[in-house]
Amino acid sequence: MATISETKSRINLWEEILKRFRLNIQTYTIILALVAIWILFTILTGGAYLKPQNFSNLFRQMTVTSFLAAGMVLVIVTGNIDLSVGKLAGFVSVVVAYFQANIWNHLLPNQPLIAAALSVLVGLGVGTLFGVIQGYIISYLQVPSFIVTLGGMWILNGGILIVTEGKTIPANQPAFSEIAQGYLPSWLGWVLAIGVVILLFYSMLRSRQRKRQYGFELSSLSLDILTTTFFSILVIVYVYIVNMYNGVQTPVLLLAITAVLMSYISSNTRFGRYAYAIGGNREAARLSGINIRKNIFMIFVLMGFLSGVSGIVLASYVGYGTIAAGTGYELDAIASCILGGTSTLGGVGTVFGAMIGSLIMTSLTNGLQMMNVQPAWQYLLKGIVLILAVYADVYFKKNR
Amino acid sequence: MEDNILEFRNVTKRFPGIVALNDVSFTIKRGEIHGICGENGAGKSTLMKILSGVYPYGTYEGTILYDGKELRLQDRSIRQAIEEGIAIVYQELTLVPNMTVGENIFLGKEPLLPNGSIDWDRLYAETAKILEKYRLDIQPQAIVKYLGVGKMQMAEIAKALAENAKVLILDEPTSALTEAEVDKLMEILQTLKEHGVTCIYITHKLEEFFRITDSITVLRDGKAIITAPTRELNLEKLVSYMVGREMKERFPKGNRHPGKVIFEVENLHAIDPNDPERKILNGVSFDLREGEILGIAGLMGSGRTELVTTIFGEYGKITQGKIRLDGKEIQIHSARDAMRHGISLVPEDRKGMGLVLMQSILKNISLPNLDRFASFMRINELAELKAAVTQAKNLAIKASTLQAPCDSLSGGNQQKVVIAKWLLSSPRILIMDDPTRGIDVGAKYEIYKLMNELAERGVAIIMISSELEEVLGMSDRIVVMHEGRSNGCLSIHEATQEKIMTLATGIAEMV
Numbered sequence: 026m027a028t029i030s031e032t033k034s035r036i037n038l039w040e041e042i043l044k045r046f047r048l049n050i051q052t053y054t055i056i057l058a059l060v061a062i063w064i065l066f067t068i069l070t071g072g073a074y075l076k077p078q079n080f081s082n083l084f085r086q087m088t089v090t091s092f093l094a095a096g097m098v099l100v101i102v103t104g105n106i107d108l109s110v111g112k113l114a115g116f117v118s119v120v121v122a123y124f125q126a127n128i129w130n131h132l133l134p135n136q137p138l139i140a141a142a143l144s145v146l147v148g149l150g151v152g153t154l155f156g157v158i159q160g161y162i163i164s165y166l167q168v169p170s171f172i173v174t175l176g177g178m179w180i181l182n183g184g185i186l187i188v189t190e191g192k193t194i195p196a197n198q199p200a201f202s203e204i205a206q207g208y209l210p211s212w213l214g215w216v217l218a219i220g221v222v223i224l225l226f227y228s229m230l231r232s233r234q235r236k237r238q239y240g241f242e243l244s245s246l247s248l249d250i251l252t253t254t255f256f257s258i259l260v261i262v263y264v265y266i267v268n269m270y271n272g273v274q275t276p277v278l279l280l281a282i283t284a285v286l287m288s289y290i291s292s293n294t295r296f297g298r299y300a301y302a303i304g305g306n307r308e309a310a311r312l313s314g315i316n317i318r319k320n321i322f323m324i325f326v327l328m329g330f331l332s333g334v335s336g337i338v339l340a341s342y343v344g345y346g347t348i349a350a351g352t353g354y355e356l357d358a359i360a361s362c363i364l365g366g367t368s369t370l371g372g373v374g375t376v377f378g379a380m381i382g383s384l385i386m387t388s389l390t391n392g393l394q395m396m397n398v399q400p401a402w403q404y405l406l407k408g409i410v411l412i413l414a415v416y417a418d419v420y421f422k423k424n425r
Numbered sequence: 426m427e428d429n430i431l432e433f434r435n436v437t438k439r440f441p442g443i444v445a446l447n448d449v450s451f452t453i454k455r456g457e458i459h460g461i462c463g464e465n466g467a468g469k470s471t472l473m474k475i476l477s478g479v480y481p482y483g484t485y486e487g488t489i490l491y492d493g494k495e496l497r498l499q500d501r502s503i504r505q506a507i508e509e510g511i512a513i514v515y516q517e518l519t520l521v522p523n524m525t526v527g528e529n530i531f532l533g534k535e536p537l538l539p540n541g542s543i544d545w546d547r548l549y550a551e552t553a554k555i556l557e558k559y560r561l562d563i564q565p566q567a568i569v570k571y572l573g574v575g576k577m578q579m580a581e582i583a584k585a586l587a588e589n590a591k592v593l594i595l596d597e598p599t600s601a602l603t604e605a606e607v608d609k610l611m612e613i614l615q616t617l618k619e620h621g622v623t624c625i626y627i628t629h630k631l632e633e634f635f636r637i638t639d640s641i642t643v644l645r646d647g648k649a650i651i652t653a654p655t656r657e658l659n660l661e662k663l664v665s666y667m668v669g670r671e672m673k674e675r676f677p678k679g680n681r682h683p684g685k686v687i688f689e690v691e692n693l694h695a696i697d698p699n700d701p702e703r704k705i706l707n708g709v710s711f712d713l714r715e716g717e718i719l720g721i722a723g724l725m726g727s728g729r730t731e732l733v734t735t736i737f738g739e740y741g742k743i744t745q746g747k748i749r750l751d752g753k754e755i756q757i758h759s760a761r762d763a764m765r766h767g768i769s770l771v772p773e774d775r776k777g778m779g780l781v782l783m784q785s786i787l788k789n790i791s792l793p794n795l796d797r798f799a800s801f802m803r804i805n806e807l808a809e810l811k812a813a814v815t816q817a818k819n820l821a822i823k824a825s826t827l828q829a830p831c832d833s834l835s836g837g838n839q840q841k842v843v844i845a846k847w848l849l850s851s852p853r854i855l856i857m858d859d860p861t862r863g864i865d866v867g868a869k870y871e872i873y874k875l876m877n878e879l880a881e882r883g884v885a886i887i888m889i890s891s892e893l894e895e896v897l898g899m900s901d902r903i904v905v906m907h908e909g910r911s912n913g914c915l916s917i918h919e920a921t922q923e924k925i926m927t928l929a930t931g932i933a934e935m936v
Contacts, residue, residue, distance in 0.1 A: 239807040295795045305781035313793035314761040
């Protein structure tokens with residue numbers, strides 16, 4: 026081992042790729058698992074699995090729980106858990122449906138756009154408010170999050186029954202339906218894709234320039250171009266495929282924006298950094314002057330907000346508010362985080378990983394449904410995959 | 426009967442890129458107390474891990490003769506080592522806190538009644554027999570978590586002895602003990618010796634080797650440098666074998682010129698916020714000058730750590746007394762407040778309180794200082810990296826990259842990271858709670874040098890230390906604590922070990 030120095034000897038491109046690969050081995054492992062699942066189902070369904078229509082639906086299906094998973098990562102990273110998010114999304118969905126069906130059409134007849142916008146505000150408000158209450162009890166009154174959110178889950182379940190009175194409420198009005206069922210016109214999809222590609226290259230070059238300003242050794246330009254090109258191709262291929270069906274799906278676009286934002290928050294802001302420090306060593310974080318209560322409070326507020334988003338998308342997606350809305354979504358969200366490498370002990374986990382985890386779960390469900398596998402066997406297989414995936418992770422860590 | 430219980434012959438253990446043990450050969454006589462000494466990274470723990478089966482037979486080269494036969498431990502199971510009669514009493518105790526001493530001792534091998542349920546009477550009778558035989562002064566039915574650290578260790582030793590241990594390895598057994606408990610431990614080791622148990626004794630406190638061991642092996646850079654009877658060695662010789670050079674001075678000379686008083690604590694009283702009945706401070710007064718190192722001495726439990734964490738705003742609730750900075754009274758309610766006033770604390774327990782071990786060196790260094798690199802929306806990661814690189818260089822932190830997680834570092838380097846993180850916040854007052862605990866001689870020396878440099882630049886340092894020599898070697902003045910009170914302040918010219926001890930034990934009082 027040598028004393029830290031800024032200078033590094035030059036190594037060739039291939040070695041650098043390998044090094045980068047090794048650094049993020051866990052992320053690449055689950056991406057490989059995802060690819061393996063896709064190949065498997067494509068073969069089993071005679072190619073139907075990756076046809077544009079199913080490909081498009083697959084990504085749309087993952088959105089509702091993915092919003093929850095995006096928030097759950099930080100909750101778990103701080104060493105907490107939120108069991109109420111599924112029912113909170115469900116509660117938001119029935120409240121929004123209730124407003125859509127019973128209130129706006131009296132107050133604002135024939136104003137679908139304004140009604141939809143107000144519904145969104147109500148949904149976000151309800152979710153955030155519930156997050157504020159739970160967050161306050163957890164962080165300032167010091168009741169364990171497991172208990173608070175378990176209680177919250179039951180309370181919300183009661184709330185759902187009160188709002189729906191046991192009936193199904195329609196939420197299929199125009200404009201509102203667009204949120205989860207809309208598609209961008211294909212030209213807009215392409216504009217978006219090109220915009221993203223330009224942004225990727227711009228930020229890559231900008232980051233190199235800034236590194237130079239600070240006097241750090243740059244990684245090789247060809248490697249950076251290679252990585253950026255790779256991600257650009259992914260974006261272009263994605264848009265190409267979904268454009269062969271109906272176009273870029275609005276909920277997926279919303280999710281992509283959310284995931285990028287959450288990813289940014291978790292790694293590039295003090296708020297995010299503090300969350301990881303708290304989960305890694307609470308005492309060290311406290312003695313470093315971090316306001317632990319405030320940080321955890323804010324994380325639950327954020328979780329509530331994202332549950333609100335999830336609930337709105339859910340209502341729009343199914344077109345109804347039902348008594349069973351959101352049942353079990355919290356566990357799907359938690360499983361997605363775990364599959365994506367979030368440690369239940371706290372301190373470790375990424376939003377990107379959770380998104381891949383969520384995509385794996387959805388890919389499994391979707392594929393099994395396509396093959397007409399009975400629900401009983403679907404559950405069984407999902408359970409086995411979750412346990413196997415985590416075992417594989419434990420195994421590789423031990424034998425590295 | 427074979428005279429040697431353990432014989433290492435040309436033992437070599439390689440890790441990728443590093444040779445942890447290099448052709449190590451030495452012998453340990455039956456029934457002796459054998460000290461193993463060396464800096465961190467010298468190979469002590471690797472050697473002990475081989476002995477306990479963590480690195481099983483076949484993963485190292487060379488042979489180990491145990492009781493005349495070759496020791497072949499299989500497959501990472503420390504169980505087998507214990508069955509062979511080799512037991513380790515770890516630095517971190519490994520008892521189940523909610524169980525009784527007896528339950529812990531017989532965990533996994535409880536005596537059973539014919540119907541399959543646990544034979545509690547026999548379990549406690551056997552426990553009592555073991556405790557009595559080795560004169561261990563604990564109750565079989567005592568719940569472990571209510572025992573003090575010293576008695577917990579006795580329970581740990583009893584547990585090893587219950588397995589009929591022939592070789593007992595003690596790894597840093599006294600690092601958390603009070604003087605009285607250390608004395609008791611020494612008595613216990615003598616009793617074990619009478620019963621023919623061989624002890625391997627590892628510690629950073631070199632004085633203890635001369636107190637208790639019969640012979641000493643010095644390891645340095647993976648090699649066994651010397652094995653000699655303790656009576657043929659002395660402290661200077663030992664240190665020079667360890668570092669490979671004559672080390673005339675354990676404490677570097679500073680060129681410190683204490684200036685004006687900047688910080689005063691006056692008659693501070695505080696209670697435990699979780700247990701208002703418990704008084705943790707009963708009247709502490711001292712002042713601190715710019716560019717001075719103020720030592721705080723006192724026995725374990727005298728309130729030293731409680732004092733500094735209370736000043737730092739993170740422990741006791743102040744009921745009486747004043748804290749003044751630059752002559753003005755200040756209130757500190759949290760670490761954040763303290764940092765705003767330019768006070769930093771290098772805590773006692775670097776793993777538990779100083780570092781987020783799983784995170785990188787970089788993230789640990791920047792954690793309390795993110796405000797300087799961040800707006801609400803963004804952390805300037807390059808400015809952060811730049812600052813951390815500078816700190817790491819100044820402190821000579823040894824690691825391949827700043828992205829390396831802290832749990833991969835040696836104790837000395839971990840402590841440097843903790844210090845780096847607090848120096849980055851440019852403190853006026855730096856509180857260091859036992860800054861050299863459990864780190865090797867070389868790293869200690871570097872930390873002392875650093876303290877001198879800081880003080881020369883005008884930083885006021887408060888240093889708590891369990892080692893009297895360290896307090897005497899480094900301080901300008903020494904505050905001695907006893908039962909939550911400051912029992913006197915000695916200038917370095919008048920201070921001696923005896924004076925400090927009489928104040929620390931409350932035999933004498935100075936006002």
